[in-house]
Amino acid sequence: MSASHEVLWSIGEFAERAGATVKSVRFYSDRGLLPEASRSGGGHRRYGPEALERLRLIRSLRALDLSLPEVRRVLDDEDAAGRVLEEAVASRLRELGSELKTLRWREAALRLVQECPAAERAGRLRLLGAVSTPPSTASLARFWRAWLPPRMPARATAAFLEVAVPQPPDEPAPAQVLAFAGLHAMTTAPCPDGRQPQPEVHRVAGARGAAALYAGLAEAYEIAGPQLRRARNPYPGEALDAYVAAYASAYGSRDTREFRRLLAARLATGPRLDRYWELTAVVLTLPDGRPEPTPGSADDWLRAALERDNAQAA
Template identity: 80%
Template sequence: MSVSHEALWSIGELAERAAATVKTVRFYSDRGLLPEAGRSGGGHRRYGPEALERLRLIRSLRALDLPLPEVRRILDDEEAAGPALEDAVAGRLRDLGSQLRALRWREAALRLVQECPPGERAERVRLLGAVAGRPSTDAPARFWRGWLPARMPARATAAFLEVAVPQPPAEPAPEQVLAFARLHAMTSSPCPAGAQPRPDVHRVAGPGGAAVLYTGLAEAYELTGPQLRRERTPRPGEALDAYVAAYASAYGTRDTRDFRRRLAGLLAAEPRLDRYWELAAVVISAPGGRPEPTPGAADGWLRAALDTDNAGAA
């Protein structure tokens, strides 16, 4: 249906009806987002009522901070509230969530700098600068990839990294940001000269036994979690049996008393990553709450349980 010339508006009239500026109308019109109903005798643009509704929709979408390409897709959708709008809103929410997480981390980092003694501020700025914006787990993941046995199956590696690398919380307390920054610095620093990337007690298993060992250790650590949460004294039981079985299977031997004594000696001679696990526990635990079990805490509990078991059998 055609629209009479009297029902058409100039660019200024459309802007006035929409409570917008002429510059705004011209901007959207030049980009093909506002339909022209015709031209005046002098070649000036004329708009009908549909342009007013379209302009109001465009401005509403832009008020939600949707970018122009998304606005165009929504306008091209046959249904104004259809899939294009749903996808655009979901995408924008994801972007905002990411930005909010970055801002929360930056705020906590700034508070840590503000509240520390003046003489420590320069050092803390350097420490926090690497994680204050968008904290990344790349450094801890690289650290563990160097620690894990070579040619370990990808699935087993991914499963171990999932429990060993703490994920930064979305709404961190200042102490969690500081712990994550220290963890990042620790795992980013080069290994001391002559240091081995992984313990000999794991190296003995070789590439073939690596997946068996780490799969079994993951099961043992999971069984130890309830013991740690209840603060139970290390003792023999199902968790320790799974722990010893993981090593025995990887070594191609049986779980015997002699093997348990040998394993205890091997484990006692290995360096510990206590500091790593202490920091990881702070990162993943609720502020002011009880520390969440980590693989390191579970391993320490199981080593103590193994010593208790061997002492009881002596």
């Protein structure tokens, strides 16, 4: 069909045929997304079938919540339209995931306030108000970086932070929101004497020795993990041997009976972070209510195993 016989519609006719408003048609036309076939003698816009298909595609893309720049990229690059669309959709899915996580944390926080006794409401509001939504783990990471020996190798520090800093769950229960707010409050509170207490072994082992220590402890915690999940009582075995070996290396000693007695005494007088690990256990609780082992719970289990081993050998 020649151009002179092409079916053309006025903007009102076109909007009615497309099931859109005149305002939206004008909006997309003004931004160069919707082609006009021609103008009437009076300067009025005319649209053809090609524009109708184009508008349907635009509305489909906008229904997916793609932005105008993303829609333009899909429309302008016909050869790569599939790839561009995939990238745009993937980007929007990531954004939606973040938005949903934010909404779930807000919902859990609101339930936390709604369900708590009136006398506790002000305190909980203060805790929650100090935490971003969804929460950031930056304060927890700073806490541990200050606790670790200075100049510890970056790779070792990153490996330690990976197990020591709990990641906020995507769909938290109110108790998990409260626990994470507690962790934030604990890790941002000033230390009583102005500096964070550190275990003696940091001074003895130095930065590189501490890196080897925590790599060894991570191995011991991993071995002990299945026993904690089965709620087995602490006992001497492979996990305890790995635990003692890590400390023996840091102290420049050997795993002897005397060293095990000295180690138990040193660990008993070292700084404790029980509250941190208690809160972490709540944050990491699985949806079915089962607690996940933490470095803190694994360390407690291994210390108890050490005490039992020493008692049996006495």
